[in-house]
Amino acid sequence: xxxxxxxxxxxxVFLRPMQxxxxxxxxxxxxDSAMWYYFTADLSDAAILKKWIENAVNELHRKESLPFTIIxxxxxxxxxxxxxxxxxxxxxxxxxxxxxxAKKYQGTGINGHVKKLLFDYLFKETDxxxxxxxxxxxxxxxxxxxxxxxxxxxxxxxxxxLMTNNRRRDTLYYxxxxxxxxxx
Numbered sequence: 001x002x003x004x005x006x007x008x009x010x011x012x013v014f015l016r017p018m019q020x021x022x023x024x025x026x027x028x029x030x031x032d033s034a035m036w037y038y039f040t041a042d043l044s045d046a047a048i049l050k051k052w053i054e055n056a057v058n059e060l061h062r063k064e065s066l067p068f069t070i071i072x073x074x075x076x077x078x079x080x081x082x083x084x085x086x087x088x089x090x091x092x093x094x095x096x097x098x099x100x101x102a103k104k105y106q107g108t109g110i111n112g113h114v115k116k117l118l119f120d121y122l123f124k125e126t127d128x129x130x131x132x133x134x135x136x137x138x139x140x141x142x143x144x145x146x147x148x149x150x151x152x153x154x155x156x157x158x159x160x161x162l163m164t165n166n167r168r169r170d171t172l173y174y175x176x177x178x179x180x181x182x183x184x
Contacts, residue, residue: 001092004063012113013079015082026081038136072105079101092130093132096131138170153174
């Protein structure tokens with residue numbers, strides 16, 4: 001199903017499996033604690049970021065998820081990360097998430113471009129039939145981006161996730177099916 005050594009390249013980004021030494025390139029991009037309000041980990045804390053990367057790389061080695069480091073092919077800078085996770089081989093579904101984009105690259109369309117590349121990979125090169133996304137109901141920019149990408153809003157799981165500020169998040173689920181994607 002998933003190629004856990006997969007690299008994806010376009011004119012705008014290079015996605016490659018995350019590595020432990022990506023910490024050095026990420027640590028200065030994650031220092032703004034406000035970036036993590038809607039995230040489940042406060043990656044502005046270097047120790048938390050390091051553990052987050054270690055967990056992602058361990059999941060990669062166990063073939064439980066495919067975390068990508070997003071790199072600018074123009075200058076080699078790390079732009080952010082995204083991940084294919086919650087992989088269900090039996091049900092042919094995955095989740096895309098754990099995404100963050102460095103402040104310098106926010107608002108440039110990189111996130112949407114990366115999602116399109118992942119849709120193309122998953123629906124053309126694997127047997128994936130369903131891609132899921134979830135976000136905080138309060139995260140209006142993420143919700144707008146998901147709806148702009150043509151995802152279907154499915155429902156809310158109330159008091160679903162504990163956030164970094166001890167707030168309980170209501171989680172909104174979105175998805176896209178292979179048949180829907182083919183029509184786009």
